[in-house]
Amino acid sequence: MNEQPEGVGGVHGKPRLALDQAAKAFGAVQALVDGSITLFPGEAHALVGENGAGKSTLVKILAGVYQPDSGTLAIDGQPVVLNGPNAARDAGISIIYQEPTLFPDLTVAENIFMGRQPLRAGRRIDRPAMNRDAGEIFTRLGVALDPQRQARGLSVADQQIVEIAKALSSHANVLVMDEPTAALTTVEVERLFEVIRALRREGAAVLFISHRLEEVFAVCQRVTIMRDGRFVRTAAVGDITVDEIIRSMVGRDLDELFPKTQVAVGEVVLQVEQLGREGVLHDISFSVRRGEIVALAGLVGAGRSEVARAIFGIDRRSAGVVTVRGKVLPNGSPLASMAAGVALVPEDRRQQGLVMDLGIDRNVALASLARLSHFGLISRTRERDLAATWANRLQLKFGRLTNAVSTLSGGNQQKVVLSKWLARDPALLIIDEPTRGIDVGTKAEVHRILDGLVADGLAVLMISSELPEVLGMADRILVMREGRITAELSRAEASEDLVMRAATGQLKAAAA
Amino acid sequence: MTTATSALGTRFARGGALLRAREVGIGVVLLLVFGVTTLHNHNFATASSVQQLLSGAALIAMLGVGETLVIVTRNVDLSVGSIVGLSAYIVGDLFKDHPGAPVILGFVVGIAVGAVIGAVNGFVTAALRVPSLVVTLAMLYIIRGLDGLIVNGVIITASNVPNAFIAIGFRTIAGIPWLAIIAFAVVVIVGYAMRSFRSGRDLYAIGSNPEAAALAGVPVGRRVFTAFVISGSLAGLAGALFLALHAEVDVTAGTGYELLVVAAVVVGGVAIFGGSGTVVGAALGALLLNTINQALVASRVSAFWNEAIAGALLLLAIAFDRWLSLRVVRGLRSAEGAHRDL
Numbered sequence: 129m130n131e132q133p134e135g136v137g138g139v140h141g142k143p144r145l146a147l148d149q150a151a152k153a154f155g156a157v158q159a160l161v162d163g164s165i166t167l168f169p170g171e172a173h174a175l176v177g178e179n180g181a182g183k184s185t186l187v188k189i190l191a192g193v194y195q196p197d198s199g200t201l202a203i204d205g206q207p208v209v210l211n212g213p214n215a216a217r218d219a220g221i222s223i224i225y226q227e228p229t230l231f232p233d234l235t236v237a238e239n240i241f242m243g244r245q246p247l248r249a250g251r252r253i254d255r256p257a258m259n260r261d262a263g264e265i266f267t268r269l270g271v272a273l274d275p276q277r278q279a280r281g282l283s284v285a286d287q288q289i290v291e292i293a294k295a296l297s298s299h300a301n302v303l304v305m306d307e308p309t310a311a312l313t314t315v316e317v318e319r320l321f322e323v324i325r326a327l328r329r330e331g332a333a334v335l336f337i338s339h340r341l342e343e344v345f346a347v348c349q350r351v352t353i354m355r356d357g358r359f360v361r362t363a364a365v366g367d368i369t370v371d372e373i374i375r376s377m378v379g380r381d382l383d384e385l386f387p388k389t390q391v392a393v394g395e396v397v398l399q400v401e402q403l404g405r406e407g408v409l410h411d412i413s414f415s416v417r418r419g420e421i422v423a424l425a426g427l428v429g430a431g432r433s434e435v436a437r438a439i440f441g442i443d444r445r446s447a448g449v450v451t452v453r454g455k456v457l458p459n460g461s462p463l464a465s466m467a468a469g470v471a472l473v474p475e476d477r478r479q480q481g482l483v484m485d486l487g488i489d490r491n492v493a494l495a496s497l498a499r500l501s502h503f504g505l506i507s508r509t510r511e512r513d514l515a516a517t518w519a520n521r522l523q524l525k526f527g528r529l530t531n532a533v534s535t536l537s538g539g540n541q542q543k544v545v546l547s548k549w550l551a552r553d554p555a556l557l558i559i560d561e562p563t564r565g566i567d568v569g570t571k572a573e574v575h576r577i578l579d580g581l582v583a584d585g586l587a588v589l590m591i592s593s594e595l596p597e598v599l600g601m602a603d604r605i606l607v608m609r610e611g612r613i614t615a616e617l618s619r620a621e622a623s624e625d626l627v628m629r630a631a632t633g634q635l636k637a638a639a640a
Numbered sequence: 641m642t643t644a645t646s647a648l649g650t651r652f653a654r655g656g657a658l659l660r661a662r663e664v665g666i667g668v669v670l671l672l673v674f675g676v677t678t679l680h681n682h683n684f685a686t687a688s689s690v691q692q693l694l695s696g697a698a699l700i701a702m703l704g705v706g707e708t709l710v711i712v713t714r715n716v717d718l719s720v721g722s723i724v725g726l727s728a729y730i731v732g733d734l735f736k737d738h739p740g741a742p743v744i745l746g747f748v749v750g751i752a753v754g755a756v757i758g759a760v761n762g763f764v765t766a767a768l769r770v771p772s773l774v775v776t777l778a779m780l781y782i783i784r785g786l787d788g789l790i791v792n793g794v795i796i797t798a799s800n801v802p803n804a805f806i807a808i809g810f811r812t813i814a815g816i817p818w819l820a821i822i823a824f825a826v827v828v829i830v831g832y833a834m835r836s837f838r839s840g841r842d843l844y845a846i847g848s849n850p851e852a853a854a855l856a857g858v859p860v861g862r863r864v865f866t867a868f869v870i871s872g873s874l875a876g877l878a879g880a881l882f883l884a885l886h887a888e889v890d891v892t893a894g895t896g897y898e899l900l901v902v903a904a905v906v907v908g909g910v911a912i913f914g915g916s917g918t919v920v921g922a923a924l925g926a927l928l929l930n931t932i933n934q935a936l937v938a939s940r941v942s943a944f945w946n947e948a949i950a951g952a953l954l955l956l957a958i959a960f961d962r963w964l965s966l967r968v969v970r971g972l973r974s975a976e977g978a979h980r981d982l
Contacts, residue, residue: 214857229852233915242856252836
């Protein structure tokens with residue numbers, strides 16, 4: 129945590145790896161214009177940038193998966209050409225991908241040593257040696273994984289440990305970690321950081337890619353920022369602030385991240401009275417008015433998403449009454465909730481919000497099919513018109529409306545989910561983690577869309593784990609803890625400190 | 641990461657343990673079928689009956705070995721049956737035209753025919769990225785058509801084939817048919833290579849996660865190509881042995897083998913979507929299917945039942961696999977969950 133930068137830029141000695149002005153184009157798309165980064169032994173170096181900034185392309189060049197069109201790469205001062213994954217591995221570079229790339233059917237030890245298994249006479253694999261070596265690496269990392277168990281069923285955190293073990297076993301001295309913390313819990317992230325610190329002590333260079341800037345400051349010494357496929361700057365973390373990083377990433381100021389228009393609050397749209405679910409939710413009462421964003425804040429597992437599910441009718445309520453525009457919602461019926469004007473944008477877009485292989489138009493139309501049909505036959509023309517209208521209103525970036533949504537970036541996918549629900553003209557929008565996994569620039573856009581919707585008279589119930597988002601967007605904040613509302617804070621009185629104290633149970637009386 | 645997880649992992653999820661259990665399971669069913677049938681018909685356990693059983697199973701087992709290599713890489717080879725037919729006919733034709741040709745030449749030619757077709761399958765699948773299901777299905781029809789053209793109504797009979805060649809089909813060593821010994825040798829060699837050589841493990845890696853295999857530097861295309869060549873070669877060898885066993889070949893030789901082989905392989909515990917399974921399992925699967933087949937004949941059950949039972953067994957095997965893997969994953973998850981809550 130308290131890394132002391134040494135020398136200028138926090139590093140000294142000779143660079144282990146230097147990539148200079150690498151460029152890569154795919155057809156007409158110039159994915160990387162100027163990919164430049166220098167890694168020193170013993171440093172953890174953060175690479176940050178919006179989605180599409182060229183980070184992944186740069187990583188794949190270091191992995192030997194892509195060959196750059198121009199530019200140079202030097203390792204320990206020697207120019208090298210990486211013409212394949214094996215060449216990168218031989219050069220001491222190991223990549224830990226965002227999605228762990230394990231073989232579920234093989235054992236953990238085999239996963240670690242695939243293609244490099246220790247051999248005995250006759251080029252046969254020496255299994256006892258392989259299992260022993262794997263065990264030794266796990267001991268070094270301080271984790272208790274059985275080398276002989278199948279990789280199938282490992283938690284994401286354990287899969288990442290296997291990936292790191294893979295890197296260590298190949299004696300890599302450059303480790304590239306592509307968003308390793310995206311799917312980890314806080315405890316697991318801390319364990320990963322310990323591993324990164326241990327790697328640094330052994331003299332390895334770690335390239336750490338993350339959207340979470342607090343992690344960058346917690347574990348890295350230097351940070352390189354990229355924008356639009358170009359190198360922007362490299363700085364020691366001590367010489368740069370979060371605001372400066374974000375400004376360099378998005379090319380605009382932080383205030384624009386959370387646009388907030390003053391809206392006159394209207395009549396009550398959602399009224400929740402003493403909502404309860406056996407063992408999960410207790411005595412939840414609140415209301416959301418027209419033209420208002422109410423945020424549900426709290427730690428993961430506090431019951432925020434459960435409130436949304438109980439209101440919408442995915443989970444049955446064991447107590448309480450939910451009223452939307454004066455009409456009582458029947459228990460456990462999402463269809464009735466939709467008919468009453470409630471829309472739910474779920475937390476997990478890919479799994480719950482979208483049909484990834486279908487086109488943009490079909491996804492947008494999915495919740496409005498009844499309206500688009502004649503005698504049960506769906507009109508493709510109306511489907512397309514509807515999608516075109518919303519794509520235009522939300523400024524969706526796409527090639528054709530028939531393109532599969534899986535080809536869109538996270539932010540644009542979220543816009544498709546929003547379009548799908550907004551096309552139904554709802555009175556209440558429940559949105560769970562509106563900007564999770566979306567880069568900073570598109571985040572601001574989603575926020576602007578929400579702000580615009582509220583100005584048009586929509587009532588929004590927003591669930592978010594990002595405090596800046598909660599504080600920046602909400603008119604009122606309900607803090608939850610262990611299935612109860614522990615505080616209600618107005619926009620004016622809310623602060624990061626107050627919300628966190630309510631979320632962790634250190635705030636006794638509710639402020640409301 | 642947790643001791644609870646690893647203990648459970650050790651007990652349930654160790655790669656080999658499950659497979660070994662499967663192989664033991666097939667062995668038990670095999671003995672059961674054999675025992676029950678013998679009770680009904682004492683002739684079933686005679687030496688000649690068992691030899692017939694082994695010889696018949698040997699061909700399917702050999703094809704099953706090649707098929708396992710291919711299926712493990714998440715591909716499938718549907719051309720093996722037609723390769724058997726073509727190879728058997730070409731070898732027979734060779735002996736018909738050159739009665740003095742050495743026996744070994746018959747095998748060389750048979751294997752070569754299979755290898756060439758396997759190479760075409762492998763090239764189109766690996767280099768041109770056409771799904772192997774389509775490639776080998778097309779190859780199946782092409783060869784069947786070709787077969788008809790070459791054969792042109794002429795049938796190879798025992799009189800066309802040298803006695804020394806036919807002898808391979810019925811000779812035994814210590815009561816064990818040559819065919820069974822050859823198949824056993826193939827199973828042992830390929831089985832050992834699959835387990836103990838990097839190239840063998842590469843095949844499992846490819847089937848388990850193709851993208852990850854490429855990222856780990858596994859030469860995916862080359863390995864898939866090789867798997868098809870070996871599968872083709874073994875089918876070519878099986879074709880020559882088919883000729884030796886039956887001493888007669890017509891256009892229908894080997895018809896329907898492809899699905900029988902796939903069934904045997906899957907019953908033997910090879911995952912149809914790749915990544916796991918052993919050639920020993922595949923060979924046992926072949927033996928089991930063939931034993932059931934013969935048992936039904938010996939019990940004078942209508943031949944129609946034969947296929948129905950093979951089909952039922954296939955369903956059972958796949959359903960069992962699904963159930964088992966779901967159970968393992970669930971077991972591991974709940975163990976992890978339990979730990980997290982502590």
